[in-house]
Amino acid sequence: MFGTDYSKLFNDLRLSRRGESLLNKLRQDPSTSIQSLASCRAEQKAFYRFLNSSKVKEELLSSEMGFRCGKAVRGKVVLCIQDTSEINLANHSNRLKASSGVGPIDAVKKGIGFKVHPCLVVDAYTCFPYGYAGIDLFNRTGVKLVTGYERSKMSVKDKESAKWLRGNQRAGNYLKDAASVIIIQDREGDIFEQFTPGALADNSFLIVRSQYDRILTSEGRLLAAVAQEPCKGTYTIQVDRDSHKKTATREAQIEVRYKKVQFKRPDRRPKDVPEISADVFVIEAREITENIEDPIHWRLTTTLPVNTVE
Incomplete structure (x- = not known):
């Protein structure tokens, strides 16, 4: 990957060489400034000219x-x-x-x-x-x-x-x-x-x-609909300690539900937007570990077909 050829990208051999030189320097130290990357004032000017060239967009x-x-x-x-x-x-x-x-x-x-x-x-x-x-x-x-x-x-x-x-x-x-x-x-x-x-x-x-509690074509709202689904399976994950929330390392028991739905178009959307979404699956992963103050609770919306917990 480090031998990638950019010689034909700018149709300018000098620009290509400068770009390749700058790229090699950035690989060695990707978070530094142009001034620090350059080995001398002339090279610094060359890098700035490369970046300011009308051909380098x-x-x-x-x-x-x-x-x-x-x-x-x-x-x-x-x-x-x-x-x-x-x-x-x-x-x-x-x-x-x-x-x-x-x-x-x-x-x-x-x-x-x-x-x-x-x-x-x-x-x-x-x-x-x-x-x-x-x-x-x-x-x-x-x-x-x-x-x-x-x-x-x-x-x-x-x-x-x-x-x-x-x-x-x-x-x-x-x-x-x-x-x-x-x-x-x-x-x-x-x-x-x-x-x-x-x-x-x-x-x-x-x-x-997922962020919004969307209206479904089958009537009702998204969050309530997926919460009413029977549990499809459980699994255990390791949760690292969080110094900000002052929580210790723990094993979390996660309960999974999912449901196939279609969304209705939100109110006030332009009329050229379709009235109904394609089929999507909404997945809810909820922690059921006892005595947890801030349990894990994730909802995902996906166009991938979901048929099993795996």
């Missing part, structure tokens, strides 16, 4: 990562893990240009930086990392503040939440030759549009930590 680097990752996963079952991180540049705000791609962030008051939403791809059985199915870089510059009611009527494509759908689309494009792609998202990804028919590529499945 974020979209180009992201798509190249996706294509190379796609080649590595042909015929394999992989996990595509999505999440969002913030790059906090508040300590450098005096040196940043307004046009440098930064905006407000959540980390600190009056913080400045940008968001990174990668799709990390690993082997489903060994967790060996194959790379990224693209990376979404964005900021909140020029974002218009709206009321909750106005936001509920907006298309998901016009919201920041669209990053999850864009991640699914990139996974479908770059990982089309994988045997199966299991996309994993946290509660922020619990978006109705993701569960509608045709939302995923044919070889893709979705597992999302």
